[in-house]
Every structure is written in C-alpha cells, then in structure tokens.
Amino acid sequence: MKKILVVDDEENIRFLYKEELGDEGYEVVLASSGKEALELLEANKPDLITLDIKMPEMDGIETLKKIKEIDKGMPVILCTAYGQYKQDFSSWASDAYVVKSADLKELKETISKILEKTAM
Amino acid sequence: MPLDNKKSIDLLCSIIAISNSNLPLADRLNQILDILCGSLIFESVALYTLDAEKERLYLAASRNMDYLAEIKISDSFAEQALIENRHIIFDNIAAGEGLFKDTDSPRPAGKGAVFPVSDGNFSYGLMIANLPAGQSLNDSDLHIIKTISSEVAGTIRNVQLYSNAKKVVEELHLINEVSESANSSNNIDELLQLTLNKLIEWFGVRCGIINITGDNGSSERTIFLSHQSELAQDNVIQHCKECGLDIHTIEEAVLLSLTGLSESAGTCPSEAVIAAPILNGDKRIGAIILFGKRGETPFTKEDLQLLRNLTAQVAPAIENTVLLEKTKVIGREREVMVQELSMLFDLNKAIMTTIDLDRLLHIILTAVTMGDGFGFNRAILFLYNKSTGYIQGMMGVGPDSSEAAGNIWHDIHEKGKTLNDIIEDEELKQPQSQLNELAKGMRVSESEKSILQLTVKEKKAFNISDAWSDPRVNRDLLTKLNCKAFATVPLMASGRVAGIILVDNIYNNRPIDDDDIRLLTIFANQAGTAIENSILYRDIQKAHKEVKAVQNKLIHSEKLAALGEMAAGIAHEIRNPLVSIGGFARRLARHTGENDRESGYVDIICKEVERLENILNDILVFSKEASVESGQQDINSLIEETLQFFWNDFEKCGIEVEQALSPDIGYVKTNRQQLKQVFINLFANAKHAMENGGKLNVKSYPSESEDKIYVHVDITDSGEGIPLDIINNIFNPFFTTKDSGIGLGLAITHKIISSYGGEIKVMNIKDGGATFSIRMPAVNQDDLL
Numbered sequence: 001m002k003k004i005l006v007v008d009d010e011e012n013i014r015f016l017y018k019e020e021l022g023d024e025g026y027e028v029v030l031a032s033s034g035k036e037a038l039e040l041l042e043a044n045k046p047d048l049i050t051l052d053i054k055m056p057e058m059d060g061i062e063t064l065k066k067i068k069e070i071d072k073g074m075p076v077i078l079c080t081a082y083g084q085y086k087q088d089f090s091s092w093a094s095d096a097y098v099v100k101s102a103d104l105k106e107l108k109e110t111i112s113k114i115l116e117k118t119a120m
Numbered sequence: 121m122p123l124d125n126k127k128s129i130d131l132l133c134s135i136i137a138i139s140n141s142n143l144p145l146a147d148r149l150n151q152i153l154d155i156l157c158g159s160l161i162f163e164s165v166a167l168y169t170l171d172a173e174k175e176r177l178y179l180a181a182s183r184n185m186d187y188l189a190e191i192k193i194s195d196s197f198a199e200q201a202l203i204e205n206r207h208i209i210f211d212n213i214a215a216g217e218g219l220f221k222d223t224d225s226p227r228p229a230g231k232g233a234v235f236p237v238s239d240g241n242f243s244y245g246l247m248i249a250n251l252p253a254g255q256s257l258n259d260s261d262l263h264i265i266k267t268i269s270s271e272v273a274g275t276i277r278n279v280q281l282y283s284n285a286k287k288v289v290e291e292l293h294l295i296n297e298v299s300e301s302a303n304s305s306n307n308i309d310e311l312l313q314l315t316l317n318k319l320i321e322w323f324g325v326r327c328g329i330i331n332i333t334g335d336n337g338s339s340e341r342t343i344f345l346s347h348q349s350e351l352a353q354d355n356v357i358q359h360c361k362e363c364g365l366d367i368h369t370i371e372e373a374v375l376l377s378l379t380g381l382s383e384s385a386g387t388c389p390s391e392a393v394i395a396a397p398i399l400n401g402d403k404r405i406g407a408i409i410l411f412g413k414r415g416e417t418p419f420t421k422e423d424l425q426l427l428r429n430l431t432a433q434v435a436p437a438i439e440n441t442v443l444l445e446k447t448k449v450i451g452r453e454r455e456v457m458v459q460e461l462s463m464l465f466d467l468n469k470a471i472m473t474t475i476d477l478d479r480l481l482h483i484i485l486t487a488v489t490m491g492d493g494f495g496f497n498r499a500i501l502f503l504y505n506k507s508t509g510y511i512q513g514m515m516g517v518g519p520d521s522s523e524a525a526g527n528i529w530h531d532i533h534e535k536g537k538t539l540n541d542i543i544e545d546e547e548l549k550q551p552q553s554q555l556n557e558l559a560k561g562m563r564v565s566e567s568e569k570s571i572l573q574l575t576v577k578e579k580k581a582f583n584i585s586d587a588w589s590d591p592r593v594n595r596d597l598l599t600k601l602n603c604k605a606f607a608t609v610p611l612m613a614s615g616r617v618a619g620i621i622l623v624d625n626i627y628n629n630r631p632i633d634d635d636d637i638r639l640l641t642i643f644a645n646q647a648g649t650a651i652e653n654s655i656l657y658r659d660i661q662k663a664h665k666e667v668k669a670v671q672n673k674l675i676h677s678e679k680l681a682a683l684g685e686m687a688a689g690i691a692h693e694i695r696n697p698l699v700s701i702g703g704f705a706r707r708l709a710r711h712t713g714e715n716d717r718e719s720g721y722v723d724i725i726c727k728e729v730e731r732l733e734n735i736l737n738d739i740l741v742f743s744k745e746a747s748v749e750s751g752q753q754d755i756n757s758l759i760e761e762t763l764q765f766f767w768n769d770f771e772k773c774g775i776e777v778e779q780a781l782s783p784d785i786g787y788v789k790t791n792r793q794q795l796k797q798v799f800i801n802l803f804a805n806a807k808h809a810m811e812n813g814g815k816l817n818v819k820s821y822p823s824e825s826e827d828k829i830y831v832h833v834d835i836t837d838s839g840e841g842i843p844l845d846i847i848n849n850i851f852n853p854f855f856t857t858k859d860s861g862i863g864l865g866l867a868i869t870h871k872i873i874s875s876y877g878g879e880i881k882v883m884n885i886k887d888g889g890a891t892f893s894i895r896m897p898a899v900n901q902d903d904l905l
C-alpha cells in the first residue's frame with residue numbers, strides 16, 4: 001500500500017484528502033505544517049508528498065527545498081489555491097503542480113501517474 | 121601830290137566821319153583806304169593790325185595791290201615803325217621784300233612808306249603804302265597822314281575796346297550761366313552734359329570731353345559730346361593719350377597743336393586742342409579737353425584763361441554734386457539695408473516664436489513670396505531627414521496660375537496687406553492650393569541625382585537660370601515645377617542642412633539675382649534653426665504624449681495589480697473552503713442514492729461550487745500578470761536582510777562577513793521575492809563552500825557605460841573555488857556536486873537576473889575562493905520622477 005503524506009495547514013482540506021485518497025486505496029499521513037512534514041519524513045517515509053504552498057511560518061516552497069535536501073528522490077506534488085507559483089522557478093523542483101479544486105480528479109490522476117513512474 | 125589846305129581839311133573831315141560811323145571796322149577801314157587812294161596821296165595802301173599777343177600783324181584792309189596777309193613783327197621796318205613810333209620812307213617800294221604776295225602782277229614802283237597806326241600811347245598796327253611814281257611826301261603831307269593814322273588808331277582802339285568789353289560781358293555771362301546751371305543740377309551726369317555743351321558752344325568747337333576722376337564711393341565718369349558722329353569717345357581719348365595728352369593726368373591748362381592728329385582723321389577732328397584740369401581749390405577732380413575749333417581763328421591765350429576760369433567755376437558744383445550723389449547712393453544703400461534688416465528682424469522674431477511646424481513653414485514661405493518680403497512668385501519648402509536621406513516636400517506657397525497670381529497680387533495691393541499682417545494671422549495653417557499638394561507629393565531619395573540632393577550635399581544655394589538645359593536639374597522635378605529658372609537655398613540649422621527652400625518667378629519672369637540669393641540665404645539660416653526647434657518641440661510633444669500614455673497605462677496596471685493582489689488573496693481564502701465544501705459535497709453525492717431527494721440538494725451544492733471555482737479561475741487568470749509584480753528595490757537593504765537570515769549559519773561555520781555597500785547605487789526594478797531568492801542561493805552556496813570557516817565579502821557599487829547606469833553586487837568567498845572542468849556547467853539546472861544539492865540554485869539565480877536585463881558572472885580568485893558578480897540595470901532617474 002502506497003503511503004502519501006499530505007501537508008496542508010487547513011484542517012478540512014487534510015480531512016477531505018484523507019477520505020478521498022483513502023478511498024483510492026492509499027495510506028494517508030497528515031501534516032499541518034512544513035516543520036511537521038519534515039519530522040514525519042524522517043520517521044515515516046512516504047512514497048509521495050502533496051504540499052500546500054501557502055502555509056504560515058515555513059511555506060511550501062521552502063519545505064520543498066528542505067524535503068529535497070533530505071531526500072532528493074522524494075516525489076512532491078505542489079498544491080495551490082492559485083496559479084502564481086506556476087511561473088516561479090522554485091517549483092521546478094516539484095514533480096507536479098496542481099491547482100486545488102473541489103474536484104480531486106486531477107490530483108488523483110497526477111498521484112497515480114507519479115507513483116507508476118517511481119515504481120518502474 | 122601835295123595837298124592844299126582845303127583838300128586836307130576835306131580829307132580829314134570825311135575820314136573822321138567814317139571813323140565815327142556805325143559801320144563794321146573792316147568797312148570803315150576799307151572806306152578810309154579808298155579815300156586815301158582816291159585823294160591820290162597813295163598809289164596803293166594796306167592796313168595791318170597788331171594781334172593781341174603783339175607778335176604778328178594781320179592784314180585788315182588793302183587797296184590797289186596784293187599785300188601779304190601777315191607780317192612778322194620782327195621784320196626790321198615793322199619793328200622800327202612800331203617800337204620807335206616813326207614813319208619810314210623807302211626810296212623804292214620794290215625793295216620792301218616780304219610785303220607783297222609773290223605773284224606775277226608787277227611790283228609797284230616808286231617810293232614806299234610805312235606809318236605806325238598809333239594814338240600816341242599805343243600802336244595798333246601799321247599802314248604801308250606806295251606813292252605815285254615820282255612823288256614824295258612833304259611835311260604837311262606827313263602831318264596829315266599822321267593825323268589820319270592816329271584817327272585810324274582811334275577807330276581800331278574803340279572797336280577793340282568795344283569788342284573786348286562785349287567779350288568780357290559775354291564771358292561773364294557765360295561764367296554765370298555755367299555756374300548757374302552747375303548749381304541747378306543735382307545729377308552729376310546732367311551737370312557735366314550741360315557744362316560741356318555750353319563750353320562747346322562758347323568756344324565753337326566740334327568735340328569735347330569731360331572726365332571726372334572717381335574716388336572711393338563715386339565712380340569715374342566721362343562725358344563725350346561731338347558734332348562729328350564718326351568720332352568715338354574711346355578712340356579720341358586713346359589718341360590724345362598717344363599724343364601725350366592723357367585726360368586722366370592733365371595737371372595744367374594747355375593750348376596745344378598736336379601734330380599727327382590730322383593724319384588719323386576720324387579719330388581726332390583737329391589739331392587745335394585746348395585742355396584744362398578741373399580744380400576745386402588745389403584738388404584735381406577731373407579734366408576737360410576741347411577739340412576742333414570751327415572757323416579759322418585758333419585758340420588764344422584768352423581762351424585758355426577763360427577755360428581755366430570756367431573750370432574753376434564749375435569745380436565746386438561738380439564736387440558737391442558728386443558728394444551729393446555719393447551720399448544719395450549711401451543713403452539708398454542704408455535704406456535698403458535698414459529695410460532688409462528690419463524685415464529680417466520681424467521675420468526672425470516671428471519664426472523664432474512660432475512653434476507649430478505647419479504655421480512656421482507657412483510663415484517662412486509667405487515671407488519668401490510676399491512683395492514686402494522676398495517677393496518670389498512661388499516657394500516650396502522641403503525637409504531633409506538625415507537618417508533616411510530623404511528630402512520631403514512639406515509645403516508650397518504661391519498662386520496656381522498667372523491669372524490667380526494677378527488676382528492675389530491685386531488683392532494684396534487693394535487690402536494693403538503686409539507681411540506682418542499675414543504673420544500675425546492666427547489661422548495660418550496648411551495652404552489650400554495645387555502647388556501645396558504638388559509640394560507635398562515631392563520626395564527625393566538619397567540615391568536620386570537631383571539638384572535638391574546637391575543643395576543638401578554642398579550646403580549652398582544654387583541659382584539655376586536655364587533649368588531645361590542645366591545637367592544638374594532632373595527632368596522629373598522640372599516637369600513638376602514647369603518653370604525655366606529657379607533657385608534652391610539650404611535651410612541651415614547649427615551647421616547641418618535641415619531642409620531646402622526652392623523659389624521661382626514663374627509668373628513675372630523676374631531674373632533671380634545674387635542679392636536675392638544673399639538675402640534668402642541669411643533668412644534660410646534663421647529659418648533652418650526655427651524649423652529645427654519646431655521639429656524638436658514636436659518630437660518632445662510626441663514623446664511627452666507617449667510618456668503620458670505609458671503613465672496612464674502604468675496607473676491602470678497598478679490599479680489592476682492591486683486588484684489582482686486582492687483577488688489572489690481572496691481567491692486563496694475562498695478556494696480552500698470551497699475545496700472542502702465541494703469536496704465533501706461530492707463525497708456525499710457518491711453516497712446518496714440516485715433517487716434520494718438529498719442527492720438533488722448535493723448536486724446543487726456541487727454545481728454551485730464548480731461555478732464559484734470557475735469564477736475564481738477567471739479572476740486569477742486576469743490578475744496573473746500582476747501577480748509577479750516588480751517594484752523598485754533597494755538592493756543594499758535586500759542584501760542586509762538576506763544576510764540577517766544567514767547570520768546563525770555563518771557563525772556556526774566560523775564565516776566572517778565583510779560588507780562594502782555603496783550608498784550611491786540606485787534602485788533596481790525587480791520582484792523583491794525573486795531578487796531575495798538570488799541572494800539566498802548565492803549565500804547558501806558560499807556557506808557550503810566554506811563549511812570550515814572563511815571570509816565572505818559582499819560589495820555593491822554603481823557603474824556607467826554607454827549612458828546607462830548599473831548596479832553591481834560582488835559576492836566573494838574564500839572557499840576552494842570552482843574546479844575548472846565544471847565551471848561551465850554550474851548554471852545548468854540540476855547540475856550539482858553536492859549530495860544534498862538539487863543543482864537549481866544557480867540556474868534559478870541566472871534566470872532571475874537575466875529576466876531583469878542583468879548579468880551574472882563567476883570568477884575564481886587566486887588565493888582560492890570564487891566571486892559571483894551581478895550587474896543589473898539601475899532604474900533610470902527620470903523614471904523615478
């Protein structure tokens with residue numbers, strides 16, 4: 001069973017992702033901040049991380065950098081409420097970029113695509 | 121035959137009667153001689169009168185014998201008789217050589233006698249006679265003859281006195297007349313003509329020349345009058361000169377008989393010449409020569425003296441007239457100059473204060489075509505574009521036909537419109553005429569062989585008097601202009617050609633002269649500067665408009681940016697709850713049965729959330745551009761802020777930081793976050809390069825090249841430096857030598873810097889370590905305003 005770490009400061013979103021991705025058959029681990037995510041990364045190595053960009057304290061981009069410093073190969077999907085970061089070069093380091101939507105279809109497809117790739 | 125008393129008294133009486141008669145002198149003398157012969161005192165008799173010079177004796181009358189016409193006073197008997205004032209008796213008249221004409225007629229025989237004709241004080245001549253054969257003169261005869269001769273002397277004296285007095289009166293009259301006419305005329309030529317005419321008449325000559333030497337300001341003049349039509353002034357002057365009488369150098373009055381003159385007949389009328397300088401005081405102002413005295417009487421010393429007097433009389437008048445003429449000429453020149461200057465001044469003022477280009481061009485062309493301006497019939501103004509090399513017709517002013525020309529000129533004349541009126545006309549814009557349309561359609565490229573390009577190249581005016589046969593003029597231009605003469609003048613502005621004015625006189629055919637060109641050139645220099653100013657002003661205005669537009673756009677986009685930022689903020693705040701609402705609604709929808717009432721409700725929620733999300737996307741797409749908004753960044757404060765961030769790390773590694781930030785560097789225009797990222801990446805690399813301590817040097821400074829101002833930041837570490845085999849790769853994405861590195865730091869840095877028009881370079885330094893140098897364009901100071 002693939003393990004997905006969901007990093008988002010909004011509790012309802014975390015809950016939604018947990019339910020939806022759980023339904024898809026993933027083990028879902030939740031983190032409410034970048035800091036928590038890094039801690040979990042050491043102890044509970046996931047197969048993929050979804051990362052919200054706009055978070056207090058350490059934002060998604062910074063967290064992404066730190067994650068890549070710890071585990072260069074870790075697949076990361078950046079999730080954001082709007083398209084600004086698509087332009088930003090820092091997001092190159094992420095494996096995918098998904099605009100948040102109530103329809104989780106795009107996110108789910110992206111996850112499975114990346115996991116298929118890493119499995120090979 | 122001795123005379124008795126009665127006869128003697130009768131004789132004397134009749135002679136006195138004749139002497140006192142009103143008859144002309146010659147008649148009186150003839151009658152007296154008749155009486156002398158008739159009374160049988162003399163067989164033949166002759167009367168000689170002494171000339172004014174007292175050098176010769178001329179035959180005045182004779183009876184019964186051919187006496188010589190002239191006797192020299194130096195003949196011994198004449199000298200004796202005259203000087204000693206006594207009579208001489210020859211025993212044989214035939215011995216009186218030199219008394220009679222050498223003819224075949226028999227010489228008289230008998231005694232001869234010579235009597236001085238004298239009044240006791242003065243001798244007037246001689247009476248020479250021969251006595252009837254065998255006769256001699258007794259004392260009473262001699263006494264009577266002496267009385268008669270003194271009577272004759274008296275007659276001659278009276279006549280001479282009378283004619284002298286008459287002559288003096290006439291001379292005075294002449295002098296008066298000459299000086300009167302001299303003073304009455306203000307025209308030097310007329311004056312000279314009048315004077316010469318009078319002199320020719322007075323002296324009875326055929327030909328005369330007056331020459332007035334010119335000096336600075338007045339030109340030399342020569343007046344030549346001749347009654348002999350075949351004589352030409354230049355020939356006569358030349359001939360006199362060859363004979364030693366140069367009219368230009370005559371210093372003294374002379375009475376000459378020039379030899380050889382008659383040989384070149386047709387050149388000079390006569391040998392008799394009288395000449396005198398015209399002297400005003402001591403100053404020689406000219407000379408006069410008179411030729412060809414009519415009649416047999418030669419010029420006399422009196423004539424010479426009279427000529428002297430006359431020239432002295434007219435000299436001041438001539439000099440005054442010359443002076444007057446000179447001042448008139450100067451005055452006229454001044455007047456013209458003042459007119460020209462004041463016109464140029466008015467025009468200059470008008471064109472220098474006119475900024476609207478169309479108006480300015482119209483004023484210039486109006487000035488060129490108005491009668492009180494330069495008065496050309498038509499004028500076309502071209503502008504020269506230095507960068508493209510094109511000469512473009514801008515405006516043409518002038519009537520379209522000679523008919524229209526007549527009307528316009530008449531109109532201007534009627535209304536008394538002046539150049540100034542037109543200059544002050546506020547409505548002056550592009551003229552409505554065919555010529556203007558024609559002018560605006562004219563365009564000459566640099567490669568075309570044209571008089572217009574020639575004018576630009578040579579920077580000088582061209583006066584084309586015969587356009588159709590002038591090889592410099594191209595046909596194309598000519599067919600358009602359709603004139604046979606025109607001129608082009610370059611419009612100069614600070615040494616460069618700004619354009620050309622082309623002028624012609626197609627309707628009145630007045631030739632364009634050097635003065636026209638000179639004045640037009642002066643004007644064209646001023647006009648060129650005015651045009652350049654006007655064009656500059658127009659360009660500035662255009663630039664100003666553009667700046668205004670950009671500024672408006674800026675204000676607009678700033679507003680948009682603010683709106684976008686707000687929208688983005690709101691979107692983020694709204695999207696998360698929407699994701700939750702919609703997400704759970706979808707979950708609900710999946711768990712409710714198709715036919716449940718609730719499933720309809722949930723569908724509504726899902727659809728509405730989708731609608732809201734779409735709206736959000738639209739807003740975000742709209743504000744996307746604004747979301748990476750740049751601003752003016754103070755690079756020093758950004759560096760300090762970023763260094764702050766690394767403070768702990770540097771301390772831990774034992775890295776010493778040295779800053780040299782110039783306060784004079786300006787701002788750079790970037791997104792602050794992105795620029796901060798640049799420094800974060802560079803400081804992070806520096807930290808990695810100096811894990812075991814070292815020195816970090818951060819330096820900022822301005823520079824200027826090619827009128828642009830730049831901001832520099834040099835970041836130097838004291839690490840190992842960059843191995844040469846990888847130095848070309850370090851800016852590539854994902855290139856890294858570090859286990860923990862992604863290799864994006866420098867790639868991102870490079871991309872950010874170059875996206876703002878900057879540069880980043882790397883250099884290893886000698887003692888180890890690397891320097892990363894950034895150069896970014898500084899914000900233009902003008903943009904800050």
Ligand SMILES: Nc1ncnc2c1ncn2[C@@H]1O[C@H](COP(=O)(O)OP(=O)(O)OP(=O)(O)O)[C@@H](O)[C@H]1O
Nearest residue numbers: 805806809841850856857858861862863864865866
């Ligand atoms: N100051 C420096 N001194 C020596 N080598 C340097 C320095 N800066 C960069 N490098 C070399 O250039 C490489 C690329 O640097 P870059 O910053 O792009 O990636 P990185 O530092 O390796 O990873 P990251 O993406 O975390 O920055 C580095 O791995 C390093 O080998």
Ligand SMILES: [Mg+2]
Nearest residue numbers: 804805865866
């Ligand atoms: Mg780096």
